[in-house]
Amino acid sequence: MLIPSWTEMSLRRRVPVLIILSLMLAAGASCSYEQEAPIGLPGCLDKCGNISVPFPFGMNRGCFRLGFEVECNHTFQPPRLFFAKGPWSPGNYGPTQETRDWYTLAGQEIQEIEQFLPLEILGISLSEGLVRTHGDISLDCSINETFIWVRGQQTYLSGPYLLSTRNVATAIGWSFDAKLTQSLRGSGYMKSCSVRLEASNMGRNGSCSGEGCCEVTVKENLNSVSVFLVQTSPYPGIEPNSCSYGMVAERGWYNFSTPDFHGFALLHKYPRGVPLLADFAIRDDLCPPQGQGHACVSSNSFCVNVTNGPGYICKCHHGYDGNPYISNGCQDIDECALRIKHPELQDIYPCSSGGICKNTPGGYDCPCKSGLRGDGKSGTCTEKFPLPAKIAVGSILGLLVAAFFVFLVLLQKERRKMEDFFVKNGGPTLEKAKMIKIYKKEDLKPILKSNNFIGKGGFGEVYKGFLDNQLVAVKKPIFSGNVTDVEQFANEVIIQSQVIHKNIVRLIGCCLEVDIPMLVYEFLSKGSLDDILHGSSQVPLDLNARLNIAAESAEGLAYMHSKTSNIILHGDVKPANILLDDNFVPKISDFGISRLIAVEKQHTNSVIGDMSYMDPVYLQTGLLTDKSDVYCFGVVLLELISRKKARHSDNNSLVKAFLDAHKTQKGATELFDKEILEPKDLEFLNKILDIAVECLDLDVDKRPEMTEVAERLLMLKRSRNK
Numbered sequence: 001m002l003i004p005s006w007t008e009m010s011l012r013r014r015v016p017v018l019i020i021l022s023l024m025l026a027a028g029a030s031c032s033y034e035q036e037a038p039i040g041l042p043g044c045l046d047k048c049g050n051i052s053v054p055f056p057f058g059m060n061r062g063c064f065r066l067g068f069e070v071e072c073n074h075t076f077q078p079p080r081l082f083f084a085k086g087p088w089s090p091g092n093y094g095p096t097q098e099t100r101d102w103y104t105l106a107g108q109e110i111q112e113i114e115q116f117l118p119l120e121i122l123g124i125s126l127s128e129g130l131v132r133t134h135g136d137i138s139l140d141c142s143i144n145e146t147f148i149w150v151r152g153q154q155t156y157l158s159g160p161y162l163l164s165t166r167n168v169a170t171a172i173g174w175s176f177d178a179k180l181t182q183s184l185r186g187s188g189y190m191k192s193c194s195v196r197l198e199a200s201n202m203g204r205n206g207s208c209s210g211e212g213c214c215e216v217t218v219k220e221n222l223n224s225v226s227v228f229l230v231q232t233s234p235y236p237g238i239e240p241n242s243c244s245y246g247m248v249a250e251r252g253w254y255n256f257s258t259p260d261f262h263g264f265a266l267l268h269k270y271p272r273g274v275p276l277l278a279d280f281a282i283r284d285d286l287c288p289p290q291g292q293g294h295a296c297v298s299s300n301s302f303c304v305n306v307t308n309g310p311g312y313i314c315k316c317h318h319g320y321d322g323n324p325y326i327s328n329g330c331q332d333i334d335e336c337a338l339r340i341k342h343p344e345l346q347d348i349y350p351c352s353s354g355g356i357c358k359n360t361p362g363g364y365d366c367p368c369k370s371g372l373r374g375d376g377k378s379g380t381c382t383e384k385f386p387l388p389a390k391i392a393v394g395s396i397l398g399l400l401v402a403a404f405f406v407f408l409v410l411l412q413k414e415r416r417k418m419e420d421f422f423v424k425n426g427g428p429t430l431e432k433a434k435m436i437k438i439y440k441k442e443d444l445k446p447i448l449k450s451n452n453f454i455g456k457g458g459f460g461e462v463y464k465g466f467l468d469n470q471l472v473a474v475k476k477p478i479f480s481g482n483v484t485d486v487e488q489f490a491n492e493v494i495i496q497s498q499v500i501h502k503n504i505v506r507l508i509g510c511c512l513e514v515d516i517p518m519l520v521y522e523f524l525s526k527g528s529l530d531d532i533l534h535g536s537s538q539v540p541l542d543l544n545a546r547l548n549i550a551a552e553s554a555e556g557l558a559y560m561h562s563k564t565s566n567i568i569l570h571g572d573v574k575p576a577n578i579l580l581d582d583n584f585v586p587k588i589s590d591f592g593i594s595r596l597i598a599v600e601k602q603h604t605n606s607v608i609g610d611m612s613y614m615d616p617v618y619l620q621t622g623l624l625t626d627k628s629d630v631y632c633f634g635v636v637l638l639e640l641i642s643r644k645k646a647r648h649s650d651n652n653s654l655v656k657a658f659l660d661a662h663k664t665q666k667g668a669t670e671l672f673d674k675e676i677l678e679p680k681d682l683e684f685l686n687k688i689l690d691i692a693v694e695c696l697d698l699d700v701d702k703r704p705e706m707t708e709v710a711e712r713l714l715m716l717k718r719s720r721n722k
């Protein structure tokens with residue numbers, strides 16, 4: 001099938017007037033292979049020299065898909081790879097390069113040399129579905145005025161191969177009209193282009209538009225290409241010893257350069273020919289719509305229909321690379337490793353500098369490092385907090401830290417203050433006393449709440465609560481100013497804590513970590529005598545009970561007054577400071593403390609004690625003695641027998657009334673409380689009144705001692721109970 005065209009060309013060559021580059025196409029209809037599954041791929045050679053040979057290509061029997069056989073010729077160094085020649089059935093040849101050279105001297109053909117060589121393979125690209133082979137260059141050279149050398153070449157592709165449309169047919173020539181002709185498979189379609197050179201216009205580098213160079217695109221479905229240069233008319237300007245060329249080569253490979261048509265420049269530049277691309281495909285199978293072509297045996301592979309001719313090629317899924325034609329051929333691409341190995345791929349596999357590249361099956365992730373936000377793969381990792389925010393957060397943090405330190409300093413100061421108070425309030429002295437418990441500020445905090453508040457006196461506020469599993473009353477002094485005689489206070493507290501008497505409220509402990517020490521007392525359920533006598537609920541109280549309260553209160557006071565080493569004065573004896581337990585047993589409270597405060601208040605010339613009970617002598621002299629307590633107790637006795645409240649506001653009328661009644665000997669009968677006024681008890685009441693009046697004597701020396709008062713009241717109690 002070759003011969004006619006070559007003959008035709010040879011004949012034409014005898015009348016050389018025209019360059020014709022013709023692409024002749026041989027029908028590929030006769031390609032037919034038996035479907036044969038590839039087997040035994042392991043153990044197959046996959047390299048020839050430095051050229052990779054992937055399946056479906058292969059060199060040995062069982063190593064290739066039919067039609068994809070290639071041969072490695074080891075007589076070359078390095079070895080060179082060729083399409084296999086066969087065996088082919090009649091009419092079928094392996095991809096072949098045919099070259100013919102004619103030499104003509106003075107119009108007479110003197111020699112013709114014909115060569116059939118397998119096409120050499122320069123590279124195989126599975127993903128592009130192409131084989132880079134190389135074709136010869138057709139030429140028409142005037143060696144001298146009479147000697148002409150013409151070379152024609154034809155490339156035959158067969159089996160799964162077609163001439164790639166990524167080729168372009170180019171003619172460059174020296175003062176010729178030129179024609180490029182190509183024909184489609186089975187139809188003989190021809191196309192031509194002309195080259196014209198004039199002495200005035202020798203063409204431009206890189207431009208292939210008719211001046212010294214012209215080109216024609218290659219159609220689909222070509223499986224044979226031949227390039228003929230036919231000179232149809234002699235041109236006077238032709239340089240001796242120069243050539244015109246025709247070639248089919250990869251588009252973009254050749255860049256027209258004007259010196260190329262002087263002498264044998266082009267031929268010398270490319271002695272082994274020009275790169276020619278051949279498309280291959282699995283031509284004997286269909287790619288189903290789902291893309292699962294039979295030849296694509298690897299997982300993660302799929303088939304795509306080719307555009308040049310029938311059939312498909314196999315591809316690995318996105319993120320996988322390798323040979324989709326063998327099992328497990330498609331391997332996951334480790335994009336992250338690639339990025340490191342080939343920095344130029346960092347544009348293809350982007351991962352922002354703030355991201356951490358992590359390979360995944362079929363892809364990779366690029367999460368941003370902590371502290372950064374965004375996605376390093378699709379965008380950039382940016383600071384989670386931009387600078388202004390950072391500054392803001394920074395300053396806020398700074399302020400917080402500063403605030404924290406200020407707080408620490410304040411806390412330290414507070415602690416020091418508490419320590420100072422502790423020392424100032426006689427803590428070190430009190431700590432030595434085993435009888436009294438020193439409470440921390442925190443211990444009392446839960447008790448000092450408004451719903452625990454039970455009363456308020458001249459001394460301070462009183463709260464009720466549980467401490468160490470017992471009911472206690474916490475007294476929180478409210479007066480302001482410094483307690484000057486701290487040592488004295490501490491001593492008195494110690495003394496009182498050591499005084500355990502049934503008629504004196506027991507001091508359990510105190511808290512010294514505050515400006516004014518807080519005191520913790522036993523809690524007494526019935527409240528104060530003031531409440532009992534004058535409260536809203538008018539508790540019935542018979543004479544015995546009253547006598548008992550009087551006698552025992554006196555006993556408590558007497559006990560304190562009688563202590564030889566330290567006389568402890570009350571200073572504010574009144575019903576409100578006499579508390580009663582469940583059995584109406586009286587207990588004197590605020591013992592000693594009031595006195596202390598009274599001493600303190602003396603300097604301010606204001607009297608802290610209740611004016612209603614205040615000893616007028618003390619008011620005059622400002623000197624608090626045990627007899628001041630006796631006076632006050634006298635008032636308490638009057639309240640006990642009258643159930644009337646002594647009031648300073650009504651000019652002490654209660655005391656005056658009793659004193660007057662007592663003086664006139666008329667009897668104070670009408671002043672006594674009706675509840676206890678029984679004829680048989682009148683004598684008792686008068687005896688009590690006698691004691692009271694003695695206590696109220698303005699001559700301090702005539703007032704009885706507290707012990708005497710207690711004794712006399714006790715005797716009265718006993719005589720009545722006989």
Ligand SMILES: *[C@@H]1O[C@H](CO)[C@@H](O)[C@H](O)[C@H]1NC(C)=O
Pocket residue numbers: 050051052122123
């Ligand atoms: C093979 O080696 C030759 C030279 O040694 C080089 O020009 C060619 O590009 C190499 N081919 C491949 C596919 O590496």
Ligand SMILES: *[C@@H]1O[C@H](CO)[C@@H](O)[C@H](O)[C@H]1NC(C)=O
Pocket residue numbers: 071073074075
């Ligand atoms: C290898 O190439 C040489 C030179 O072209 C040729 O003579 C020989 O037959 C080739 N060998 C094979 C096995 O094709």
Ligand SMILES: *[C@@H]1O[C@H](CO)[C@@H](O)[C@H](O)[C@H]1NC(C)=O
Pocket residue numbers: 143144145146147
């Ligand atoms: C042209 O070249 C041929 C071969 O080298 C030679 O035989 C012939 O004499 C040459 N003719 C001229 C006119 O130089």
Ligand SMILES: *[C@@H]1O[C@H](CO)[C@@H](O)[C@H](O)[C@H]1NC(C)=O
Pocket residue numbers: 203204205257258259
């Ligand atoms: C084309 O480029 C070559 C060098 O590559 C230079 O020698 C020649 O003069 C250039 N031709 C034109 C027409 O610019």
Ligand SMILES: *[C@@H]1O[C@H](CO)[C@@H](O)[C@H](O)[C@H]1NC(C)=O
Pocket residue numbers: 205206252255256
């Ligand atoms: C071809 O050559 C021209 C001129 O020298 C140049 O501008 C152009 O980039 C070249 N093209 C290629 C593909 O090398």
Ligand SMILES: *[C@@H]1O[C@H](CO)[C@@H](O)[C@H](O)[C@H]1NC(C)=O
Pocket residue numbers: 286287288289290291303304305
């Ligand atoms: C490939 O082409 C065939 C025949 O034209 C068609 O039936 C099939 O759907 C195509 N496959 C794909 C994946 O496009």
